[in-house]
Amino acid sequence: MYPHIEIDTEATIALLTELCPAPARVLEFGIGTGRIALPLAARGYEVYGIDGSPAMLTKLKEKDPDGRVSAEIGDFTTQGTGREFDLIVVVLNTFFSAVTKERQLSCLKLVREQLAPRGRFVVEVFEPTPFHSLERPSLTVRHLGCNAIMLDTISVDRSMQLMVGVHTILDGGVPETTQHVMRYAFPNELDLLAEACGLRLEQRWGDFSKQAFTAASQRHVSVYV
Ligand SMILES: C[S@@+](CC[C@H](N)C(=O)[O-])C[C@H]1O[C@@H](n2cnc3c(N)ncnc32)[C@H](O)[C@@H]1O
Structure with missing residues (x-):
């Protein structure tokens, strides 16, 4: 159930690879079955993921018999990896599954801690x-x-x-x-939460194809540094 989300995997991969060319280290919050992670790994990225669902990670393993993607069970709002990444990604409204403002802040603090110098954080959510x-x-x-x-x-x-x-x-x-x-947050609120955690909005689009973000946009792809 994804309000105002189109599954545009090709455009997602194209924008992520433009924002952070390979080789690079990528962390995906809510990696699921690897829809984004596997194509990135195939393009030479070192991909790491966290997911709270053992069933999703089992499916990911089935799709990735060679283990090109590393993933762990956990909650990305409370648990860091102890490592740094050039790109951290959370797509398909998954950021809003942190159901309190405090959890969203905790998640953004973990982004700051795990983001390498000159790294980028990309979030895709609906406009509420x-x-x-x-x-x-x-x-x-x-x-x-x-x-x-x-x-x-x-x-x-x-x-x-x-x-x-x-x-x-x-x-x-x-x-x-x-x-x-x-727990939805409005775009400006998301920017303030991110700022409180030391992250600054670099760019915002209406989708992964870089459509302009306007008053009519139903979702946004936001990049923080
Ligand atoms: C909408 S799916 C997206 C899966 C994948 N990223 C994709 O684009 O196809 C959201 C995923 O995030 C996971 N998830 C949601 N909240 C989480 C949390 N707080 N910690 C870890 N995983 C979480 C769910 O288990 C699910 O696999």
Whole structure:
């Protein structure tokens, strides 16, 4: 459930390699199954990742039998690697899965500690304004078939800047639901949190293809140094 995220892996890799040419050391927070990490490793980067999900890391290992990517189980908001990187990346709204401002600050402090001199931190998140003004939960029908319906609902607690997304599958049996909670931050707020941790905004685009970030942008790719 990714509000306002398009999975544009090619553009992501192109921009990351431009921002930090290989060979270089890359750390990905929430590495998942290696969608970004594996193409970077194939281009000569030394890639390291942290993820809280053993299932994701098992899938990553299956996709990476030669072990080109190194990954550890952990929480990137509380746990450092003790190493330095030329590029630190967190994509697909994963930064917002740190569900309090304090956790987001802790994550940004860990970025500062692990970023090498002249290193860059790249974060991709949605622009929360349309969600922040939701008066009622929004409902999207993802799939409407003869035997199954898939629904997404999004509700927001404005006081906490929390978004709760619920994905429901109705197929005649017991309904299956998965819930995802995110603490969204507005772009200027993110810049202030980053500044409080010694990071400065260098560039902001509306996506990985370097579209301008404007009042109409639904997401942003921000680079901090
Ligand atoms: C949306 S997926 C993105 C996966 C991958 N980066 C990609 O682009 O395809 C988010 C990943 O971040 C992990 N994650 C979320 N919060 C985390 C945290 N605080 N510490 C470590 N991993 C986390 C999840 O387990 C999941 O694998």
